[in-house]
Amino acid sequence: MEHPKEQKDVVILHEDKPVAAQGKPRLSAIFSVIFSGFALLSDGYQVGVLSLVNVCFTKLYGDQFTSAMSTRIGNSLFIGCIIGQIGFGFICDRVGRKVGLMLTTFLVILGAALCAGAYGHNGSIEGMFWALTIYRGILGVGVGGEYPCSSASASEAADVVMPGRRGFLFVCVTNLVIDLGFVLSALFPLILGLAGCSYEVIWRTSFAFGVLPPLSVMYFRFKMDNSEIFKKNSMKKNVPYKLIAKRYWKYLLGTGGSWFFYNFISYPFGIFAGTILDNAIGSDATFVQTAEWMLLLNCFYIPGSLGGAFAADFIGRKRTMTLGFLAQGVLGIFMGIFFKDLLKIFPLFVVLYGIFMMMGEFGPGDMLGLVSAEIYPTAIRGTAYGWSAAIGKLGAFVGTTVFKPAIAAFGEGDEILGQGRVFILASGLAILGSIFTWFLIPDYSKKNLGEEDEDFRRYLESNGYDLSNFGMRTDPAKEEMDAEVGAIPGEKTEVEA
Helix, strand or coil: CCCCCCCCCCCCCCCCCCCHHHHHHHHHHHHHHHHHHCCHHHHHHHHHHHHHHHHHHHHHHHHHCCHHHHHHHHHHHHHHHHHHHHHHHHHHHHCCHHHHHHHHHHHHHHHHHHHHCCCCHHHCHHHHHHHHHHHHHHHHHHHHHHHHHHHHHHHHHHHHHCCCCHHHHHHHHCHHHHHHHHHHHHHHHHHHHHCCCCHHHHHHHHHHHCCHHHHHHHHHHHHCCCCHHHHHHCECCCCCHHHHHHHHHHHHHHHHHHHHHHHHHHHHHHHCHHHHHHHHHCCCCCHHHHHHHHHHHHHCHHHHHHHHHHHHHHCCHHHHHHHHHHHHHHHHHHHHHCHHHHHCCHHHHHHHHHHHHHHHHHHHHHHHHHHHHHCCCHHHHHHHHHHHHHHHHHHHHHHHHHHHHHHHHHHCCCHHHHHHHHHHHHHHHHHHHHHHHHHHCCCCCCCCHHHHHHHHHHHHHHCCCCHHHECCCCCHHHHHHHHHHCCCCCCCCCCCC
């Protein structure tokens, strides 16, 4: 324990003394948890809304909206996400969580607004689609950057707000919020359809709605600060990437590989769900009918996400993720084998489709973000999370690129047969994801984030690394002022090391 050179008539209390001095950091952590995650609502919404927007484009522009253009618009978001996840993972570690959050918020707002106003030169439809491709890429950089910035900040704050229940709180403010965005992505266009809006009004307004969630948290993110654990354990220079790779390569293979398999399955089956449902209902299907079934399908995400949140702290991250992958794989194989028969009982098909997506959310959908935010030390949490998520988005990119060609190739001219066989392929990857999870990802369910930080410091010290590179340089005058804000006048000084 260190004592200040000069005694002051104030006291900084220990953690076990529940007084106002301790209330400020906890309140700050609560706000950090809430406002770190809330903008992810827009991320889930902007990914999910493309499904019904594709239906609008097909009905509005017909053959001008080609399969290649549909894939291009979908993939532009994923390419942007990969850039954002890697770039902002680095920024939020080396510059700070707050800076990363502010920049990503701005990019999401900008990208969503540009998509809503997309226009081709001289009214060119093809030009408009190319503009959307670029704008969705900008949006993707912001959406991708949200993942490491929001998740790193939320996990560090959740460890303070709910010790021992970090998993539940983290999932509720990240993946559950994203899933609520998916539900809104079907609900909002449905409301517009029921109101009798034209297809152009529906798709433009649907894109524009995604501006509201990040805009609503802009001010609060500006007022946020970096977490205490980040200030203590960050590395702003001389980051030993070779030593880091040596220690964490297996973990990165586990989180990145599992995320690749999960996104390869979830994104194409989510983005093209509207098209699948539209085809299954029949050629006379209205937009409202498709949107209603889409809303029902997306609602299955919520119980899956909540179930995973509860399971995370009770049976552990590894078991929850493995179980979710396996359940999705077994169900998907069953659906693929009996695909044509299930379409004859359409409500049953939609329910099973929903459960298929729900089990993905219960397991890898919830757990991948959680484990990627807690098995790596604070100094590289954003970077490692960003790389893991970027490898996952590569899976989404590959999955959406090969989805329609795979249906055509496997179906040999029979689209329904092709869709069934694609379900079997996806299910095989889910089972492979469960194997990656079990053998490559550790279970840190019962560990505090600070424990890995200490292990990481000892590892670096044993390899000759200068530990003085850890920690942010702060203004002593500001620290003194902060201490006095949370102090009780008139008592003797007691300072924790």
